[in-house]
Amino acid sequence: MMQMRVSTERLDLAPLTLEEVDALLAGAGGRLRELTGALFPRPAAPPPYMADPLPEVRERLRARPEEAPWWNWLMVERETERAVGSVAFGGPPDGDGAVLIGYAMYPQFEGHGYATEAVRAMIEWAFHQAGVRLVRALAPVWNTPALRVAENVGMRPVATGEDDDVGEVLVYALSAPASVESA
Numbered sequence: 341m342m343q344m345r346v347s348t349e350r351l352d353l354a355p356l357t358l359e360e361v362d363a364l365l366a367g368a369g370g371r372l373r374e375l376t377g378a379l380f381p382r383p384a385a386p387p388p389y390m391a392d393p394l395p396e397v398r399e400r401l402r403a404r405p406e407e408a409p410w411w412n413w414l415m416v417e418r419e420t421e422r423a424v425g426s427v428a429f430g431g432p433p434d435g436d437g438a439v440l441i442g443y444a445m446y447p448q449f450e451g452h453g454y455a456t457e458a459v460r461a462m463i464e465w466a467f468h469q470a471g472v473r474l475v476r477a478l479a480p481v482w483n484t485p486a487l488r489v490a491e492n493v494g495m496r497p498v499a500t501g502e503d504d505d506v507g508e509v510l511v512y513a514l515s516a517p518a519s520v521e522s523a
Contacts, residue, residue: 342411346413346461346462346465347418347461347506348457348458348460348515349418349457350417350418350454350457351414351415351416351417351424351454351457351458351461352416353413353414353415353419353427353458353461353462354413354414354416354425355408355409355411355412355413355414356376356411356412356413356414357375357401357405357408358398358401358405358408359375359483360372360375360376360411361364361394361397361398361401361462362398363375363384363411364385364386364394364425365386365394365395366383366386366452367383367384368384369382369383369384372384372423372483374511375504376414376416376423377421377510378414378421378422378423379417379420379421379422379423380417380422380423381423381446381448386426386444387426387444387445387446388444388445388447389442389455390412390426390428390444390448392505393428394412395438396447397411397412397428400431400510407431407432408476409429409469410429410431410432410439411428411429411431412425412426412427412428413426413458413462414426414466415427415443415445415454415458417449419453422449423446424445424446424449424454424512425441425444425445425449425455425458426441426443426444427441427443427455427458427459427464428442428443428444429441429466430442430443430474433469433471433472433473436473436474436477437471437472437473437474438472438473438474438476438480439472439475439476440475440476440477441459441462441463441466441468441475441476441477442477443455443458443459443489448483451485455489456488456489456492456493459477459489459490459493460492460493460494463475463493463494463514467516467517472516473492473515473516474513474514474515474516475495475513475514476498476511476512476513477490477495477511477512477513478501478503478509478510478511478512479509479510479512480503480506480507480508480509480510481500481507481510482506482507483506487510488491490510490512491512492515494516495512495513496511497513497516498511498512498513499511509522
């Protein structure tokens, strides 16, 4: 059975449902609080870099709500119940057992190690899901914090690429540990 909550030392993470994505896109802070239990920055809006793909995620969740764990997970600071950002997968594992992971932080929570903490936990979660053998991340070469997070969680650059929106990116990857892969 797929675990739908992940906790770290400071964070609680849960996948956003279709209803929560709708509320986030609508900027409905009160509704978000009701649905998620989290306090969102005002005005309520997705974290930077999450806003553009979220409408597509909403459409995918309309078609396949059971895939919610393979899209956006809300990061909530347990002590304060504040939404600090999101960790997202790029969908279910592909035919090779690979998933793409990324994150987006609300600016006031950058630089506190939340992204590293959440990404590390979600990579571990992914490796405990059936068929996941590889986690990849794309980081723009100019985005030092994103590069640092990838390296801090044990990922290593394996290729370079080009993204229409951000330019040159490094492709990072981490393989499932043998103990998990054989389980």
